[in-house]
Amino acid sequence: xxxxxxxxxxxxxxxxxxxxxxxxxxEDPTWKFALGASPATDGMIVRLSAGGxxxxxYVSATAHMGLTIDALAAQLKHLRSFVVGARPxxxxxxxxxxxxxxxxxxQAKAAIDCALHDLLSCLLGxxxxxxxxxxxRDRIPILRILAIKSPDEMAExxxxxxxxxxxxxxxxxxxxxxLDVARVAAIRTAVGRDVHLTIDANQSYTPKDxxxxxxxxxxxxxxxxxxxxxASDLDGLSLVTNMVSVxxxxxxxxxxxxxxxxxxxxxxxxxxxxxxxxxxGIRNTLAAAQICEAAGLKYRLGAVVGSRLASAFxxxxxxxxxxxxxxxxxxxxxxxxxxxxxxxxxxxxxLLLPAGVGAGVVRRVAHSNPDQN
Numbered sequence: 001x002x003x004x005x006x007x008x009x010x011x012x013x014x015x016x017x018x019x020x021x022x023x024x025x026x027e028d029p030t031w032k033f034a035l036g037a038s039p040a041t042d043g044m045i046v047r048l049s050a051g052g053x054x055x056x057x058y059v060s061a062t063a064h065m066g067l068t069i070d071a072l073a074a075q076l077k078h079l080r081s082f083v084v085g086a087r088p089x090x091x092x093x094x095x096x097x098x099x100x101x102x103x104x105x106x107q108a109k110a111a112i113d114c115a116l117h118d119l120l121s122c123l124l125g126x127x128x129x130x131x132x133x134x135x136x137r138d139r140i141p142i143l144r145i146l147a148i149k150s151p152d153e154m155a156e157x158x159x160x161x162x163x164x165x166x167x168x169x170x171x172x173x174x175x176x177x178x179l180d181v182a183r184v185a186a187i188r189t190a191v192g193r194d195v196h197l198t199i200d201a202n203q204s205y206t207p208k209d210x211x212x213x214x215x216x217x218x219x220x221x222x223x224x225x226x227x228x229x230x231a232s233d234l235d236g237l238s239l240v241t242n243m244v245s246v247x248x249x250x251x252x253x254x255x256x257x258x259x260x261x262x263x264x265x266x267x268x269x270x271x272x273x274x275x276x277x278x279x280x281g282i283r284n285t286l287a288a289a290q291i292c293e294a295a296g297l298k299y300r301l302g303a304v305v306g307s308r309l310a311s312a313f314x315x316x317x318x319x320x321x322x323x324x325x326x327x328x329x330x331x332x333x334x335x336x337x338x339x340x341x342x343x344x345x346x347x348x349x350x351l352l353l354p355a356g357v358g359a360g361v362v363r364r365v366a367h368s369n370p371d372q373n
Contacts, residue, residue, distance in 0.1 A: 008089045008123050009051070017080045018047045019111075021069055022058075022307065024336040031147040031335070033172045034202035035064040041336060042069040043306045044076065046111040048119050050088045055119025055358065057111035057313075058341075059277045060306040065255075067107055075108035083112060088123060091116045095283060106256075106280035113281025114313045114359075121358040128313070128359050132286070132320035139350045140318045143168040143198065143327035144334075145303060151179070151186035158187045158195075165349040168196045168327035170226070170303075173213075175204030181216045188220040196327065200226040203252055207236035214244045223326070226273060226302075227251040238268045247271050251302055255279070260288050264295030273302030276313055289321050301328040308333045308341045311351075312359040315344070319353045340364050 022043045029039035046057040061069040082101050086094045094116065098109055121128045129135040144166045146157050158169055171187060173180035180199075188197065199222055205213060210228035217225075224247035229236040231252035241248040249271040254260050255278050263269055272292050279285050292299040301314045301324065311330040318324045331346050333339055343361035344351055354360025 008087070008120070012051050012088060012123075013085050014048055014050045014083055014088050014119075016047070016049045017083045019073070019076050020045050020047075021073070022338075022340060024306065024333075024338050027335050027337060028147065033145075033148055033200070034174045034204040038063070041306055043310075044069065044072050044111060045307070045309070045340070046076065046115045048083065048088070048112075048115045050119060051123060053119060053122045055088075055115045055117070055122060056309055056341075056363070057113070057115030057118065058307045058309040059107045059111040059114075060310070061107070062277075062305075065107070065278065072108055075102065075105045076111070078102055079105070079108060079112060088116065088119050091120065092283065095281065106284075107277045110277045110279070110281045113283060114276065114310075117282055117313070118358045125357055127353075127355070127357060128316040129320045129353065132282070132316060135319045135353055136322050137319050137353075139352045140301075140315060140324070140330065141168055141327040141350055142166060142331045142346060143170050143196075143329045145170045145200070145329060145332060146172060146187070148172045148174050151182045154183050155186040155190035159190050162191045162195055165346070167194070167349050168198070170198045170200050170329065173199055173201050173204065175201065175209065177205075177209055177213045177216070180213055184217045184220045184222065193221060197222050198224045198226065200251070201228045203227055203230045205229055207233070207239045210236075210240045211243045214240070214246055218244075218246060222246055224249050224271060227253060231255075234262070234266075234268055238266070241267075241269050247298065249273055249298075251275075254288075257284060257288055257291065260291050264291050264297055267295070269297065271298035271300070274299050275302045275304070276317070277304075277310070282313065282317060285317060286321070289323060293323050298323070298325065300324050300326045301330060303329040303332060305332045306336070307339050308344045308361050309359060311344060312341075312354065312361045315351050315353065316359065 042061040247270045250269045251273040341361045
């Protein structure tokens with residue numbers, strides 16, 4: 001796409017709002033974690049156009065977050081009328097209007113928010129990080145996720161990922177304390193001591209079991225444990241945080257700015273996993289990071305499962321936020337088949353900030369039948 005060298009004309013309006021479903025199959029159809037399993041990832045691509053330029057956004061329809069692809073389509077159809085005819089550089093005002101026009105719907109709003117940022121970056125001829133205040137780094141180490149399997153199978157997964165350059169791994173566990181500890185032990189033996197390991201329980205432990213499991217895993221040198229107990233059990237989350245020396249990170253308990261404020265105000269955790277889709281867009285994710293910074297909590301960009309396009313937005317954010325100091329989960333597209341966007345090659349376990357305007361990924365083939373209803 002050619003770069004614009006001008007400011008946005010005063011009379012420029014968003015001319016079209018299209019969206020289309022995308023189904024990305026998993027290389028491993030048996031891939032699972034504590035909250036469920038599916039052989040593919042459903043998602044939606046949003047396309048906004050203005051002045052001969054287009055901006056794209058993407059979001060997955062995640063069942064464990066209560067969203068189906070049909071519900072996502074209905075939300076986007078409802079929000080379309082607010083977007084067409086709006087100024088492409090009035091992102092804050094437009095997103096405020098969307099919040100008034102439809103309560104909730106963070107994933108649909110996130111796709112629109114990202115598409116708006118991509119469109120404005122293209123209109124101005126600048127990288128997305130410029131809209132976010134500029135890059136503070138040009139690369140991010142990548143944390144890859146190990147699906148729940150037997151200890152030996154997970155150790156083999158780990159060896160394959162380390163063999164292609166990754167040095168940060170996240171181990172999915174399911175609440176069986178003895179088996180989970182065996183998984184961690186097998187993986188540590190397989191990859192050696194130079195690889196960073198994190199644990200993600202996806203709410204599968206009781207507080208006491210979480211403490212027992214984490215204490216048994218500590219000799220295997222783990223960096224952090226993500227969401228060990230139910231998202232609603234804030235007292236249990238606090239108990240685990242206070243009882244162990246390992247960093248405890250919130251994920252499912254950090255779904256809104258209000259929830260992150262509660263975690264920070266009462267020091268429920270040591271860290272927060274931030275997700276653009278869950279929080280409703282780039283603007284809210286930046287606000288969440290500022291809450292964490294004010295409270296002295298660590299934060300990073302959590303798992304992005306879907307198109308490279310979604311990972312590109314998270315990568316720009318991670319490179320623009322000074323407080324990100326740990327590996328982020330931005331290359332899970334590597335285990336998906338059929339992504340219509342290309343770019344973001346992983347180099348020695350790092351994602352490098354792409355050059356060029358907008359999000360920095362390219363659409364392979366235009367879809368022939370975007371939703372026009």
